[in-house]
Amino acid sequence: MKQDTTYPLRRTAPFRAWSPSIHYAKYQVLAPHVLQWRRLYDFELLFVFEGEAATTMNGQRHAIAAGQLVFLPAGVLHRNEVVAPNTRFLGIHFDFFNELAVYGEEDLVVNEDAVEPAKFCEEALAEPFSPLSSFAVMTPPPSCVALMEQLVQEFAVRPLGYELACKALMLGVLSQLLRLQFAKPGPGATVHGARIQALMAEIERRPAERWSNPLLAERLAMNEDHMAKLFKAVAGVAPGEFVRAVRHREARRLLRETDLTAEQIGERVGYADLHYFSRIFRKLEGVSPRAYRKLSRVL
Incomplete structure (x- = not known):
């Protein structure tokens, strides 16, 4: 054609x-x-x-x-x-x-x-x-x-x-x-971009890991401040915000597509404490995990 x-x-x-x-x-x-x-x-x-x-x-x-x-x-x-x-x-x-x-x-x-x-x-x-x-x-x-x-x-x-x-x-x-x-990458973002993108993909695959700034800096072999600056230049957001977004997105998917309990889902995305997970979810979504699941299954 x-x-x-x-x-x-x-x-x-x-x-x-x-x-x-x-x-x-x-x-x-x-x-x-x-x-x-x-x-x-x-x-x-x-x-x-x-x-x-x-x-x-x-x-x-x-x-x-x-x-x-x-x-x-x-x-x-x-x-x-x-x-x-x-x-x-x-x-x-x-x-x-x-x-x-x-x-x-x-x-x-x-x-x-x-x-x-x-x-x-x-x-x-x-x-x-x-x-x-x-x-x-x-x-x-x-x-x-x-x-x-x-x-x-x-x-x-x-x-x-x-x-x-x-x-x-x-x-x-x-x-x-x-x-x-x-959007313009910051100094060094192009050089380290592939490594940071690979790390972002790993966070997507394993959101439950403890992705702290010190750990990310160690993985990229650079100091925390430099890591945070380059990470934001590549991802568009700070490392902690990126991790929260990935965890929240995966939590929403699990609530929509599985029958796992909120506690099990919290653990799978990196929040061992149910109350903390529920508080974070409500802050980001405006409703509790249980309410989100009900809304997502209306149709």
Whole structure:
């Protein structure tokens, strides 16, 4: 299938005119396989929590590691691959200007035998940022991942006013992704970036370990202050904040996907004391672990 270079369509508009609507937001766990070539009428953010994936578009294959996302623009031909076993995804379909009415999959995925050109959504542009479609693969900071997870929760449970909440959360996600264009690594971050990213991946795999600053500094063979500065330059947040974000994300996943008790989950993510775990969870999420589990299982 030949790529149509007409897409993505773009519209220059001030930020106050951006009004994203969410068409789909969901977690998935998939086994290794290659999906079919496709085009979308809307846009998709596909974040890899765990495992490895790849996307081929515009003649280039992009590897997507855990902690990264791919931006799939409307109208652009692409093919996704699941590379590693049990790869966990978070997917969000959206538009920038509340353009598309969605009633089924046929409103999201293009049927090449019956293309409807009027349905292709436009990508919003605003200075001083380049279009997000210029950057196929991005590494969002933990705060951005947290916003995406909140959005999935709102979209799944659909409490009163969820459309407004999803719109606000999506604007937050877009702003953080746009800001990545101007994020500058600190001195030495490029030299040590691969080592720090490898350590971040290890924290993701083993959140229950005692990831103190002294331990991280020892692992990277540098003093604590220097380690903390370089870690923040690479991760976008301080080491302690990154560890808390990873633990909280894993706790939410276990509450959604397992029947483990709150105490067992706390231990698995690094909090041996149930009351401390519950207090930290409530502070970050606004509800207790038990309440979060109930809300996540409404649908």
